[in-house]
Amino acid sequence: MTIAQFSLFLVAFSGFCWTVVYLDSIRLGFKDATYAIPFWALALNIAWELQQAVFEYQSAGFVLQVGISAIWFVLDCVILYTYFRFGKKYFPKNLQERWFLVWSILVLLTAFIVQYVFLIEFGLYVGRQYSAFLQNLLMSVLFVGMLVSRGCREGQSLTIAVSKWLGTLAPTIIYGILGGEYMSGPNALILVAGGFCSLFDLIYIWMLLRTKGVEKRNETPAVLF
Numbered sequence: 340m341t342i343a344q345f346s347l348f349l350v351a352f353s354g355f356c357w358t359v360v361y362l363d364s365i366r367l368g369f370k371d372a373t374y375a376i377p378f379w380a381l382a383l384n385i386a387w388e389l390q391q392a393v394f395e396y397q398s399a400g401f402v403l404q405v406g407i408s409a410i411w412f413v414l415d416c417v418i419l420y421t422y423f424r425f426g427k428k429y430f431p432k433n434l435q436e437r438w439f440l441v442w443s444i445l446v447l448l449t450a451f452i453v454q455y456v457f458l459i460e461f462g463l464y465v466g467r468q469y470s471a472f473l474q475n476l477l478m479s480v481l482f483v484g485m486l487v488s489r490g491c492r493e494g495q496s497l498t499i500a501v502s503k504w505l506g507t508l509a510p511t512i513i514y515g516i517l518g519g520e521y522m523s524g525p526n527a528l529i530l531v532a533g534g535f536c537s538l539f540d541l542i543y544i545w546m547l548l549r550t551k552g553v554e555k556r557n558e559t560p561a562v563l564f
Contacts, residue, residue, distance in 0.1 A: 349509040354407040356506030361414035368421030373494035377481035382450035388412035472532040479539035504540035
């Protein structure tokens with residue numbers, strides 16, 4: 340197997356793993372009446388996926404990553420629906436009616452602008468890698484925060500945790516070690532960000548193994564996660 344073939348395998352493997360994350364997040368969202376991906380991470384994901392699907396299709400036509408991004412975007416829209424349906428209960432009670440929607444729109448708007456600026460500053464192919472790994476690092480930390488805030492495994496599973504870890508590890512190998520397409524060689528920023536993603540993902544898996552199942556959630560608001 341050549342490096343190019345191995346990289347393509349890792350792209351497909353990452354796409355499969357993240358699809359599993361999103362499908363199980365949808366399942367648990369409706370089962371536990373919650374949302375299963377921290378909201379800031381969800382907003383950044385949706386913005387990244389939509390922009391990648393549109394701009395890369397315009398640039399390169401229908402390539403593998405365009406199809407993967409489009410599928411992820413549709414699945415994340417379903418998860419976003421669970422957030423708007425069930426997420427208000429995590430917001431401070433005295434602010435729920437007036438500010439929940441305002442806050443949610445502000446987060447989504449911020450995510451779309453930040454992701455777009457990455458593309459403008461670094462270009463489509465390099466910008467998407469930098470933004471993807473930085474948002475994945477944020478996501479890995481936010482999952483730990485969500486588990487701590489909820490105090491139980493509500494909307495969370497080992498399927499999500501392990502798939503999320505492997506789904507980020509694969510592109511870390513591609514772009515951090517092998518160099519990947521459109522990269523001049525191994526990339527230190529991606530390698531370090533991806534390495535810390537694995538660290539926090541493994542911490543999250545360890546914490547999840549030691550956390551009880553779905554029980555009465557903590558009173559601490561979790562919508563910021």
